Amino acid sequence: MLARLVVILALALLAARPAGAQGFAGLGSTAAAEGFATPSPDTRLSFPRDHGPHPDFRIEWWYLTANLTGPDGTDYGVQWTLFRTALALGEAEGWASPQIWMGHAAATTPQHHYFAERLARGGIGQAGVHSDPFEAWIDGWQMAGEDFDSLRLTARGAEFAYDLTLSAEGPLVLQGVNGYSVKSADGQASHYYSQPHYRIEGTLTLPSGPVAVSGQGWLDREWSSQPLAADQTGWDWFSLSFDSGAHLMGFRLRGARGDFTSGTWIAPDGSATPLAPGAFQAAPLELADVAGRQIPIRWRVTLPERGLDVEVSPLNRQSWMGTRFPYWEGPVRVTGSHAGRGYLEMTGYE
Template sequence: MNAKLLVCALFWPLAAMAQGFAGLGGSADGFDVPQPEYQFEFPADHGPHPSYRIEWWYLTANLTGEDGRDYGIQWTLFRSALKPFETAGWQSPQIWMGHAALTTPERHFFAERLSRGGIGQAGVTADPFEAWIDEWRMAGPTLQTLTLTANGADFGYDLNLSASGPLVFHGENGFSVKSADGQASYYYSQPGYAVQGTLHLPDGDVAVTGNGWLDREWSSQPLSADQSGWDWFSLSFEDGDKLMAFRLRGGRGDYTSATWINADGSSRSLPDGSVIFTPLETSRVADRDVPTDWRVSIPDEDLDIRVQAQNTQAGMETRFQYWEGPVTVSGSHKGRGYLEMTGY
């Protein structure tokens, strides 16, 4: 097999995701699919689930430097499977992909790593927790206390994270519905990390502190066939409350879901239609028009906010393209957070 064919064979699931993310709406093809009333087991569920097609460990952080400037970082490990099982060595059907990014007010740095499973180059263990691809690591004795490291050609970071507050389960006890047809994922978060460490930038190192948010999600068919992308918000407000909210865009209209997280860690799910998402302004990012200024409102929660990109050019020009960057929040609630947009 020549090199190009080998790459296509190894990373076909990722190529499907690149096609407007429509690959996430395809058939489950023998993989397990999420069911209601799943009983989570920890620490095991912090680890991989090879009988499901796709999975990710996704951490973002809003940071402030000793220089007084605001920064954002992303660290993500994706698992995508060719077949619904795991085997050792080069016969493993598991594909791993890592994304790392660092956003400043003026620049957006990113890097990507790829690996076949079964050979030790990438993977996740649950106890003690460790997620890695090459030298990039998110690791700790448990998910509550982590070290995080990644680097690209002209950036890097070394961070320490310590969580307060409980895990938050989205949807119905972690069963997160994504469409009117019932497609779903298992989805929980740890939104309460305190972060401190060092960013490595072309102009030198910067000591930073801030707050981090980890998302864990796995499924085999999370979208309907007509859904082309999503807009996802993770927002932390100055009063200690938090909000996770997303809309999935489809030919039959939008599907929305949200979780309101109180300052004490308790949470409640907000069903489809509770959140109103209104794009206000778009930015030209690479060759796409992407909404980077939003109004988000939840009438039942007295929330009416404006969410604006810290740097409109936070495009992830990776094998599948998306936008991911830190945002500021003003209006009825003030704060910071992260925004992810796919399918534009």
Template sequence: MNDNLAHPFPRAGWRNALGGLLLAATASLAHAPASAQGYAGLGTEAEGFALPSPETNFSFPRDHGPHPDFRIEWWYLTANLSGEDGNEYGIQWTLFRSALQPGEADGWDSPQIWMGHAGLTTPDAHFVAERLARGGIGQAGVSAHPFEAWIDDWQMRQTGGSTATLGSLSLSARGEGFGYDLSLQSDGPLVFQGNDGYSVKSPDGQASYYYSQPFYRITGTLSLADGPVRVTGEGWLDREWSSQPLSETQDGWDWISLHLATGAKLMGFRLRDRAGEPFTSATWIDPDGTAFPYSDGHLSLTPLAASDVSGADIPTSWQVDLPDRALSVTLSALNPQSWMSTSFPYWEGPVMISGTHSGRGYLEMTGYGPE
């Protein structure tokens, strides 16, 4: 938190007031407990907000920036890393934007609310930090050209390469007991999920705009209690925005991003529905970036074993099958205790892949945990 900002509340009062605003905007954050109106309120009607259209018309670098007429948006990066110490690691860096109403305004009149999450996973520990901010006062935001996303001193910033594909980025975050400073270099194109970036989320047709940059090569340093660790690895950036992406009966999801040893990649998700069967979607990505979308029913995500995480049984081993690609693999969590104990808690951490294919990736699960 930047102490130089002129807040109308004392420090604790500022956090409490902002926390209340964030609770009022849970529909944008996708990590609150399930409700009667879809997971985290994401099934509520988006009156007054813009909605995605199947007639997608992306424009870059503009669309790397914010879309304040939509209720929900995020810049979401995960990375699988290998340390010079011989250990495997994972990091997450996410900036969420939530709108109390459509549009933007200056200063404290801005209806935009921001939340940052940072995580670092080791085989033996999981570190979490969270930042909150109100839009309009410079504490958090995103600029499209040159690209920069920030909240307080956490930054994701373009350092070179193609602006259209977010070619080169620097990434940094700090929290209690951990930090990281990383350089990212993409060696592939953007990938548009679903139908050219129009990602359907339910049989009722709810959808989001969704594209990814899954081709980052990463170098940098992790900061841990035992000292700095040099790392290398691969990263995956997701960009998504919408206003009502779920139906009112969908109460959570299981999402994967996999880097396969062949150079191919796979994105997939399963949206759990208390009124019926889960809804699935997937994208197979060839090493050259050619994408092949798969609609509901082609991908199978099946939990195999659960772990006691924060007092709840949460599946941390999964069977993943995509028969059209002869893929049948098991995902095993690097650290089953990868619980994001943030204002809106969820599970997120690196996984190792075995079976017909090898590799590593990331797993996110929402809607689990204590009520």
């Protein structure tokens, strides 16, 4: 789920505007990748070890999105993300650590979109991840549990808070080939696995008061050092869960040399099939004015080999994350050949 590259504070963390010339948020810069490990197709992921951080790689994230429903049938969306960026190779105690952590949390209702952002230095305990027992945290936000299958998720912003329990109802899914996910025709890649089968219960607190919610969640784990080609400036990323129990992850990377699309089809039993480049297709149906930009908020998504032809529309058109690196991220409804819900992320729209 490479969408989440948002993070990359890297060298431009506090800069007012991302450097478009080097890809979104500097993700396409090669110099910064020097000295860092690069993903290899020969790597075999191992758990619980790989739930923890990989400081040899430049960037990494723990990314959870959830489609939830209240007692009155109202749909809600929740996002909890922890990004890790290394300014230099290695780890150290105290302020000397070159690791930087960034957290994003959001709660979306049909009318409102609330979000919050946190930044932290590594090495002092303000943020971090342990693999076993699993704990990921930044400030007071937490995703933690005895193991990866049962987690408690909390976050608090100025106008929202949530406290949710996650229980996995299916296996981990390795994206790409054995968790090696290719991102461009030049061979940029990342290590990538997901847990799309969380059953979620808990409380979502909004300015109007607490709401009991339940639904399903999708967690993505990805790490890399140079995930984008130099000409790639943004992406549209879809994680869709169908009523049939199947799931589809698909993305479109927009570049000067053309778009690169890829994805994974996940059967109800959790077995995953990587999609060939170009098999997954997504085309904008409607642009909307969001935060002063034109953003495609309705899409037609097709996957001919599965007989899939659906329309993806947002729960809330203004699901704008006005963070340091701004992007659109929010819950979506799926109608057409397959019905369901999911999350959509779009970056790099100026």
